Amino acid sequence: MISAINITKTYTGQDGTITALGGVSFKVRRGDFVAVIGRSGTGKSTLLGVTGGLLKPSSGEVFLDGQSVWNLDEQSRARFRGQKIGFVFQNASVISSLTVLENVVLPQSFLPKSTTANMSRAMNLIESVGLGHRTHAYPDQLSGGEKRRVAIASALMNDPPLLLADEPTGDLDSETESEIMSLFANLWQSGTTIIMVTHNQQLANYANRIFKMDDGLIIESSGQTEAEDSFS
Amino acid sequence: MNGWYLALSQIKRNPLRSALMAIGIVIAAAFMTAVALLIVGVNEGITNTVKRLGADIMVVPRGEKIARQFNEALLTGKPATFYLATATIEKVSRVPGVENISSQIFVETLTNARCCAGKFFIVAFDPDTDFTVKPWLKDEAGLSISQMEDWMIVGDRILLRKGSEAQFYGTTFTVAGVLEPTGTGMDWTIYISEKSLRKMVTGSGTKAEMPLRIRQGDYSSILVKAQAGADLIDLAEKIEQAAPEIQVILSSTVAKLARGQLFATAYVLGCIVAGLWIMALVMSGVIFSMAVRERRSQIGLLIAKGANKNFIFGMLTKESILIAATSCLSGCLMGLLIVFSFRELLSNALGASDVLPTAATAGLFVAAFSVLGTATAVITAIMPVIPILRTEPYEAIKQGAAT
Amino acid sequence: MTNIASRVVAVIVAVLGLSVALIPKYIFPICESGNLGFFSSYSPIMRCFWFGRIELFMGGLVVLCGLTLFFRPTPDSHFAIGALLIGLGVVIILVSMNVVIGSTCGHKGSLCQIGTKPAERIIGIIIIISGLTLTISNIKRYKAK
Numbered sequence: 001m002i003s004a005i006n007i008t009k010t011y012t013g014q015d016g017t018i019t020a021l022g023g024v025s026f027k028v029r030r031g032d033f034v035a036v037i038g039r040s041g042t043g044k045s046t047l048l049g050v051t052g053g054l055l056k057p058s059s060g061e062v063f064l065d066g067q068s069v070w071n072l073d074e075q076s077r078a079r080f081r082g083q084k085i086g087f088v089f090q091n092a093s094v095i096s097s098l099t100v101l102e103n104v105v106l107p108q109s110f111l112p113k114s115t116t117a118n119m120s121r122a123m124n125l126i127e128s129v130g131l132g133h134r135t136h137a138y139p140d141q142l143s144g145g146e147k148r149r150v151a152i153a154s155a156l157m158n159d160p161p162l163l164l165a166d167e168p169t170g171d172l173d174s175e176t177e178s179e180i181m182s183l184f185a186n187l188w189q190s191g192t193t194i195i196m197v198t199h200n201q202q203l204a205n206y207a208n209r210i211f212k213m214d215d216g217l218i219i220e221s222s223g224q225t226e227a228e229d230s231f232s
Numbered sequence: 233m234n235g236w237y238l239a240l241s242q243i244k245r246n247p248l249r250s251a252l253m254a255i256g257i258v259i260a261a262a263f264m265t266a267v268a269l270l271i272v273g274v275n276e277g278i279t280n281t282v283k284r285l286g287a288d289i290m291v292v293p294r295g296e297k298i299a300r301q302f303n304e305a306l307l308t309g310k311p312a313t314f315y316l317a318t319a320t321i322e323k324v325s326r327v328p329g330v331e332n333i334s335s336q337i338f339v340e341t342l343t344n345a346r347c348c349a350g351k352f353f354i355v356a357f358d359p360d361t362d363f364t365v366k367p368w369l370k371d372e373a374g375l376s377i378s379q380m381e382d383w384m385i386v387g388d389r390i391l392l393r394k395g396s397e398a399q400f401y402g403t404t405f406t407v408a409g410v411l412e413p414t415g416t417g418m419d420w421t422i423y424i425s426e427k428s429l430r431k432m433v434t435g436s437g438t439k440a441e442m443p444l445r446i447r448q449g450d451y452s453s454i455l456v457k458a459q460a461g462a463d464l465i466d467l468a469e470k471i472e473q474a475a476p477e478i479q480v481i482l483s484s485t486v487a488k489l490a491r492g493q494l495f496a497t498a499y500v501l502g503c504i505v506a507g508l509w510i511m512a513l514v515m516s517g518v519i520f521s522m523a524v525r526e527r528r529s530q531i532g533l534l535i536a537k538g539a540n541k542n543f544i545f546g547m548l549t550k551e552s553i554l555i556a557a558t559s560c561l562s563g564c565l566m567g568l569l570i571v572f573s574f575r576e577l578l579s580n581a582l583g584a585s586d587v588l589p590t591a592a593t594a595g596l597f598v599a600a601f602s603v604l605g606t607a608t609a610v611i612t613a614i615m616p617v618i619p620i621l622r623t624e625p626y627e628a629i630k631q632g633a634a635t
Numbered sequence: 636m637t638n639i640a641s642r643v644v645a646v647i648v649a650v651l652g653l654s655v656a657l658i659p660k661y662i663f664p665i666c667e668s669g670n671l672g673f674f675s676s677y678s679p680i681m682r683c684f685w686f687g688r689i690e691l692f693m694g695g696l697v698v699l700c701g702l703t704l705f706f707r708p709t710p711d712s713h714f715a716i717g718a719l720l721i722g723l724g725v726v727i728i729l730v731s732m733n734v735v736i737g738s739t740c741g742h743k744g745s746l747c748q749i750g751t752k753p754a755e756r757i758i759g760i761i762i763i764i765s766g767l768t769l770t771i772s773n774i775k776r777y778k779a780k
Contacts (some may be wrong), residue, residue, distance in 0.1 A: 045626075045630065046626075048626075049624075049625075049626030052536065052626075054532070054535065054536055054624065054625040054626035054629070055624050055625070055626035055627065056624060074540055074541060075540045075542070078535065078538055078539060078540035078541075078543075079538065079540075081535075081536065081537075081538055082537060082538020082539075083538070085536075087533075087536040087537070089529075089533065089536075089629055091529050091629050091630060093533075094533075095238075095530055095533065095534070096245065096530065097238070097241040097242045097244070097245035097246070098238075098241055102233065102241070105233060106233060106534075106537055107537040107538055109233040109234065110537060110538030110539050110540075110543070111538070138245070154537070158538070247640045247772070248639060248640045248643060251640075251643070569757060569760075570757065573753030573754070573756060573757055574749065574750065574753050574754075575749075576748070576749035577746075577749040577750050577753070580749070
């Protein structure tokens with residue numbers, strides 16, 4: 001489903017050039033749940049950004065369902081992202097000016113031929129993340145865990161085959177964390193491909209594959225085929 | 233859910249920020265509209281005054297100060313006193329091209345005149361030759377004049393009504409009529425007959441606190457009606473040649489003098505408006521770019537959900553349009569409301585006959601300022617935002633505050 | 636409307652109320668009473684005196700609304716104060732238009748006519764707008780409650 005070939009990402013700042021990704025290659029199959037783990041600053045989030053078409057790599061290529069993500073122009077890439085990828089971030093889960101329902105429906109607005117919003121799907125998704133009673137609440141009336149659930153429901157609105165999550169439980173208590181992870185597990189069971197960045201080793205246990213990163217490289221990967229190994 | 237909806241939701245959910253952005257624009261737009269309307273209104277008032285003068289040429293004693301005083305008296309009714317000798321009237325009346333003349337004598341009341349506070353401008357005229365005052369008389373006042381002894385005709389804004397009495401320099405006058413509102417200095421002027429004036433001058437020596445000294449045969453101004461088709465400039469030159477001790481004021485000169493004063497004030501006010509507008513734009517631009525900077529992670533999130541940069545740029549533009557257009561329109565309307573409400577107060581303060589232009593001109597100004605104001609406000613709000621939009625979406629998400 | 640926004644509106648409302656109360660006294664002063672003589676105890680009170688007093692009272696009520704909103708910025712108080720402000724704004728305008736206490740300040744060129752009344756009308760309009768803002772912005776939450 002995803003193949004990343006020799007991705008590099010460097011930043012030039014006052015302290016010289018910093019290499020965030022030093023030539024990473026990997027493959028992810030449809031239906032995989034991949035946990036990307038590693039210490040802070042090892043390039044996990046950068047890898048996720050490049051894979052999701054949100055951060056332009058310095059070199060290398062990412063293919064999603066055979067389509068080169070970085071060869072598309074900005075508009076096509078945005079459309080492609082809207083159709084194929086759902087995102088869940090720790091930093092930005094929801095749009096603060098929109099209600100729960102509006103946040104969930106939002107991704108549908110960016111589809112190419114957006115017809116009337118599919119409200120029943122949005123309501124089902126909200127119900128499925130256990131927020132049926134908070135449909136018209138604004139984010140400032142929600143807890144951190146509730147916001148993350150809204151983000152998950154919103155990410156699934158366009159029924160994307162791939163879900164990318166960056167520290168989705170980073171700032172949550174352990175109880176909420178396990179609730180969110182159960183949601184991820186259910187999604188994976190239902191066939192969604194998930195790549196989740198986390199620094200929490202325990203959360204990686206929910207995944208069927210683990211990429212361990214250090215110094216901008218995948219230094220260890222588990223659960224992959226020999227052919228895929230050759231990429232890393 | 234389109235860009236307008238998202239823009240509106242941002243405004244609704246951040247009322248304080250939106251209000252802060254709007255307040256400077258509202259104040260500046262209100263001030264700008266009020267000043268523009270005042271300038272245009274006063275200018276229109278000057279045009280009306282000149283149209284209503286009735287005389288084509290006015291003759292007064294020579295001197296720049298006298299011309300200024302005369303001009304002010306015509307426009308605002310501020311008392312002016314200067315005198316010409318009788319011989320001048322005869323010289324002027326003999327000039328070819330002069331159809332009709334009427335002379336006037338100017339008097340300033342004493343501060344403690346027994347009717348009203350402040351000094352008033354009294355103009356004495358000869359009802360038989362007059363062609364400038366009588367056309368403005370209401371009702372059957374003309375009839376009353378012929379039947380009364382010491383009558384006076386008062387301008388629309390003088391606090392006296394028909395039948396009221398007032399004493400000037402010891403002589404009691406009765407109001408025979410009130411003039412129609414003219415929007416000129418006539419509204420603040422008291423008119424009496426030349427005959428009564430001469431009587432008042434004689435009696436003032438014994439009856440008044442201070443005698444009124446005007447020599448028999450002295451006049452203040454001569455109003456000239458030119459023959460149809462006469463060249464006014466040519467006629468003015470001929471009059472000045474016939475009587476070198478006088479100066480001729482054309483009705484167009486009155487307008488020019490008044491406009492000279494207006495434009496000096498307009499220049500200062502224009503500079504203040506420009507400064508205020510720039511400050512408002514900078515303030516709103518800074519607040520908007522700060523707000524967008526704070527929302528970087530949300531912008532990144534929108535891009536992650538499938539929005540492209542054009543959509544984001546459009547959404548932010550729409551947000552600034554909504555704020556700028558609403559605040560510009562309300563500011564302009566507020567400016568109009570202020571000028572309309574304080575019309576009389578401003579007229580008094582500026583010494584103008586009127587400060588409000590016609591409804592069509594006012595409407596045009598409000599519309600033009602709303603559109604221009606919105607355009608400049610949107611440009612200044614959006615310009616600093618463009619570099620923020622160049623940030624990689626993922627960087628934006630990482631840099632932004634958690635939501 | 637957040638608490639901070641409510642408090643800002645509350646301060647604005649209080650300032651507007653103060654303006655309504657103080658304009659007839661200090662900014663565009665109107666006639667208080669007409670004393671017939673230095674030794675005379677009879678001072679006929681003109682109607683414009685009562686106009687000033689009514690505006691002072693109305694202004695006081697608006698200030699009170701502002702203070703209540705400042706210290707109790709709940710959806711209930713938003714709704715009630717918003718409605719009250721609309722009413723007060725209307726009364727302030729009507730009083731200045733001679734509808735409530737009849738004709739005041741006879742001379743049309745007096746400061747009362749050309750300054751005080753227009754100012755009271757403009758502030759009355761702003762008070763009505765503030766009231767509408769408070770009511771409309773909280774109508775959803777009030778209904779939900």
